Amino acid sequence: MIDMLPGIDCTTSALTAERIRLDVISQNIANANTTRNIDGKPYQRQQVTFETALRRQETGDGGGALTHTVKVAHVENDQRPPVLVYNPAHPDADHAGMVAMPAINLSEEMADLIVASRVFEANLAVVKNSRSMTIQTLSIGKRS
Amino acid sequence: MNPLSAIRHVDAAALQPLRAPKPALEARAAQTIPLEELEKVALEFNLNPVAKPELAASPFANTLAQMVNEVGAKQSAASNAVNGLLSGQSVPLHQAMIAMEEASVSFQLMVEVRNRLLDSYQELMRMQV
Secondary structure, rough: OOOOOOHHHHHHHHHHHHHHHHHHHHHHOOOOOOOOOOOOOOOOOOOEEEEEEEEEEOOOOEEEEEEEEEEEEEEOOOOOOOEEEEOOOOOOOOOEEEEEEEOOOOOHHHHHHHHHHHHHHHHHHHHHHHHHHHHHHOOOOOOO | OOOHHHHHHHHHHHHOOOOOOOOOHHHHHOOOHHHHHHHHHHHHHOOOOOOOOOHHHHHOOOOOOOHHHHHHHHHHHHHHHHHHOOOOOOOHHHHHHHHHHHHHHHHHHHHHHHHHHHHHHHHHHHOOO
C-alpha cells in the first residue's frame, strides 16, 4: 500500500485506544451509584492500561519498518473497597443500615475525561498535519 | 483495457476542439476520470495481469496500473469502512474518516501524476519538427 499519510497507523491505533478509554470512563460515571453489579456486589471502578503493539509496515521491496502502535492491554477493576453510606431505607442496605456504594470519585473521572479528550484532540491534530503535509507536497512544481 | 484509456478520452477531446462535436465524448471529458472506469481498470488488472502482452513490454505502464490498483483498493477500503460505520458494525468513526481521507489524498496523487503525463505529452506535441 502507498503510505499516503505519514504516521497514520500509530495515530489510528491511538484514537481507537482513547475511544475505549472514553468508553470506560463513561461507564464509570454512569455506574457511580450502582450498588448491585452482575455479581451482586457494588460496581467496581474500571480503568484501562495501554501497551505498545509492534506493527510491521510493509514497504514495496519486501522489507518493512516497525511502527509502535498503541493497543488496550487490559480493562482492569480498580481494587478500592466500596464506600459505606448509612441509608437504612435502601433495598441493598445491610443489617446495620449501611449501603456499599462504588468508590467512584466524580471529579477524578471528569479529570480523566479531560485528559482522554485532550489526547484524542492531539492525535486528531497529527492527522490534520499529516494531511496538510501531503497536500502541500503534492503541490510541488505546480505552475501558477 | 489500457490504464491510460481514460486519460486518452479526455485528451482526444481536449486536443481536437475543431472536430464535429461529440456530445457523449465531451460530457466524459468534462468530468475528471470517472470512478467506474478506474474500478474497471483495477479489476481487469487484478484478474489477468499476464493477459496483456503490451503491458509486459512497458514497465512504466505496469507501474501506472499498479498505482491505479492501489488507489482503487484505497477507495474500496474507504467505502467498506463507511458502509461498516453506517450499517452499525463496530467500525469507529475516526477509522472511516481516515480511510476516506487516505482515499482522497491518493486519488489526488493519481490525478497529479495524470496531469504531469498530459503536460509532457502536450509539450511533445507542441514540439517544432
